[in-house]
Amino acid sequence: MHIPDVLIEGRIAAVTTAIGAAGLAYGLRAVERKHGPRTTSLMGMMAAFVFAAQMVNFPVGPGVSGHLLGGVLSAVVLGPWAGAVVIAAVLIVQCLLFQDGGLTALGANFINMGLVGAVGGYAVYAPIRRAIGGRRGVLIGSMVAAWFSVLLAAGAFTIELAILGGKGEFLRILSWMALVHAVIGVGEALITGLVVRFLLLTRPDLIDDAPGDDEIDGLNGRRSPGWLSTTAAGLAIALGVAVFVSPFAWDAPDGLEFVGGKLGFLPEDEAPPILAAPMPEYQFPVTTPAVGVDHVKLATALAGLTGTLAVFGFAWLLARVFSPEGPTPGKVEFDAA
Amino acid sequence: MPPDGPLQKLDARVKLVAAAVYVVAVVAAPLGSWRILGLLACVLAVLVAMSGASPIRLFTRWLGFLALVGFLSAVTAGGLAARAQMSWGAVVLNLLAKNSLAFLMMLVLVEVAPWPKLMLAMRRLGMPPVLAATIGFMDRYVNVLRDELDRMRSARLARSFRRRGGLGLGTLSTLIGVLLLRALEREERVHAAMTARGWDGTIRTLED
Numbered sequence: 443m444h445i446p447d448v449l450i451e452g453r454i455a456a457v458t459t460a461i462g463a464a465g466l467a468y469g470l471r472a473v474e475r476k477h478g479p480r481t482t483s484l485m486g487m488m489a490a491f492v493f494a495a496q497m498v499n500f501p502v503g504p505g506v507s508g509h510l511l512g513g514v515l516s517a518v519v520l521g522p523w524a525g526a527v528v529i530a531a532v533l534i535v536q537c538l539l540f541q542d543g544g545l546t547a548l549g550a551n552f553i554n555m556g557l558v559g560a561v562g563g564y565a566v567y568a569p570i571r572r573a574i575g576g577r578r579g580v581l582i583g584s585m586v587a588a589w590f591s592v593l594l595a596a597g598a599f600t601i602e603l604a605i606l607g608g609k610g611e612f613l614r615i616l617s618w619m620a621l622v623h624a625v626i627g628v629g630e631a632l633i634t635g636l637v638v639r640f641l642l643l644t645r646p647d648l649i650d651d652a653p654g655d656d657e658i659d660g661l662n663g664r665r666s667p668g669w670l671s672t673t674a675a676g677l678a679i680a681l682g683v684a685v686f687v688s689p690f691a692w693d694a695p696d697g698l699e700f701v702g703g704k705l706g707f708l709p710e711d712e713a714p715p716i717l718a719a720p721m722p723e724y725q726f727p728v729t730t731p732a733v734g735v736d737h738v739k740l741a742t743a744l745a746g747l748t749g750t751l752a753v754f755g756f757a758w759l760l761a762r763v764f765s766p767e768g769p770t771p772g773k774v775e776f777d778a779a
Numbered sequence: 780m781p782p783d784g785p786l787q788k789l790d791a792r793v794k795l796v797a798a799a800v801y802v803v804a805v806v807a808a809p810l811g812s813w814r815i816l817g818l819l820a821c822v823l824a825v826l827v828a829m830s831g832a833s834p835i836r837l838f839t840r841w842l843g844f845l846a847l848v849g850f851l852s853a854v855t856a857g858g859l860a861a862r863a864q865m866s867w868g869a870v871v872l873n874l875l876a877k878n879s880l881a882f883l884m885m886l887v888l889v890e891v892a893p894w895p896k897l898m899l900a901m902r903r904l905g906m907p908p909v910l911a912a913t914i915g916f917m918d919r920y921v922n923v924l925r926d927e928l929d930r931m932r933s934a935r936l937a938r939s940f941r942r943r944g945g946l947g948l949g950t951l952s953t954l955i956g957v958l959l960l961r962a963l964e965r966e967e968r969v970h971a972a973m974t975a976r977g978w979d980g981t982i983r984t985l986e987d
Contacts, residue, residue, distance in 0.1 A: 455806060481913070491962040500948065501947065531913050544802070636949065640960075
């Protein structure tokens with residue numbers, strides 16, 4: 443989601459613009475060091491691809507459709523900072539040419555989708571990939587990363603939007619954002635996974651730091667993940683989880699008296715989830731009565747749990763194609779139009 | 780759009796900087812300062828009149844983004860209203876008005892400054908050359924890839940049954956996968972061709 447002008451406050455806009463510019467400068471230098479004179483064509487083509495791919499609408503329901511965001515996909519194919527630079531190019535064009543996303547919010551949008559989405563997503567992807575190994579690792583890692591990148595971006599978005607608005611306000615918006623993006627994230631994970639799987643079956647060498655021949659079945663080339671990337675991934679995943687859990691956790695100071703009087707959190711935990719479906723339909727948050735807030739929190743945590751499990755399940759399902767029992771790799775047909 | 784209007788003849792750098800200053804001014808205007816906003820709106824009205832852009836076109840574009848902006852304003856207005864001690868409705872209206880001014884100014888900028896000129900202006904104003912070149916490259920190939928997508932889509936429609944129901948996730952994802960593959964392979968060819976012609980990473984244009 444692109445933040446328009448004015449919606450984030452002036453102070454936040456100034457800070458995010460500075461952080462975004464610094465991040466982009468660093469990312470550009472990292473990409474140039476890696477790709478040299480090829481930077482322009484590689485980044486430019488990938489940005490053009492992301493731009494075009496975002497026009498393919500996936501029907502989600504009647505009248506609702508979603509599309510690929512592409513941050514994790516470009517990071518998986520080209521590397522973390524390249525992913526960020528690609529997103530930056532797309533955002534600049536969308537802002538200036540199509541007025542999609544505000545000029546003063548450009549830095550914030552880049553932080554959400556480029557730095558948090560692509561680089562943060564890659565931080566989740568890399569250790570999972572190494573831990574599982576091979577092509578299966580690439581696929582599962584990218585899907586889980588896609589799911590978390592959407593959530594982390596939503597968390598960053600909420601911070602920029604509402605951090606100055608007070609704690610209650612912030613948590614209310616955070617709950618709703620997490621709830622909605624739990625659903626969007628599953629879609630992003632599915633599309634990213636299917637595209638990565640297609641690429642792995644056709645040209646696995648195009649993936650950044652491609653799995654070598656010895657690694658291709660995920661058995662021999664297993665490397666133990668480095669401590670730095672493990673820490674980064676742990677941090678990113680913890681942040682993603684915090685998006686869901688924080689509405690509970692940060693309520694603790696308010697609830698302390700309550701806890702002192704009664705026994706722990708049991709009464710709150712025992713409240714039955716009124717929402718039957720794990721992904722309830724989106725309501726207009728402002729009109730939500732104060733009574734419903736606890737249910738929103740519960741539903742948010744539930745959606746987080748369901749979403750994470752669902753993404754892992756889908757990832758294993760899609761990865762079957764690389765297992766010895768599954769269909770032999772390389773036999774996929776792609777319709778050459 | 781008249782190509783020789785007073786705004787069109789202006790250097791793109793001036794227009795870009797002026798638009799940016801205007802947007803920053805709108806964002807910086809304190810909440811509830813209707814007079815400042817009115818003044819800025821007058822400036823915008825004069826510029827729209829000078830630009831010769833069709834007001835109906837501007838209006839329809841503005842309408843298209845109104846839903847999103849309205850939703851976000853409604854969501855954020857609660858905290859702002861409490862701090863500024865204004866009513867919730869006034870804050871929403873204020874945010875909407877400010878956003879509309881900024882949005883329309885950016886729209887007018889694109890109306891009077893063609894994209895290549897704007898790109899050149901950004902480069903001259905200190906955008907990193909690699910980024911500028913990347914955006915230029917992207918601009919060059921976006922339509923190529925979009926045509927590719929259209930061809931694949933019509934090929935699929937011509938050859939396959941039209942499925943009703945279901946998400947079509949697999950089909951659409953394969954479409955995107957093929958597009959990615961073709962984009963990357965095209966990049967390999969283009970890069971080889973560029974290298975053969977002496978590309979060393981610095982962009983040279985006739986304007987330099």
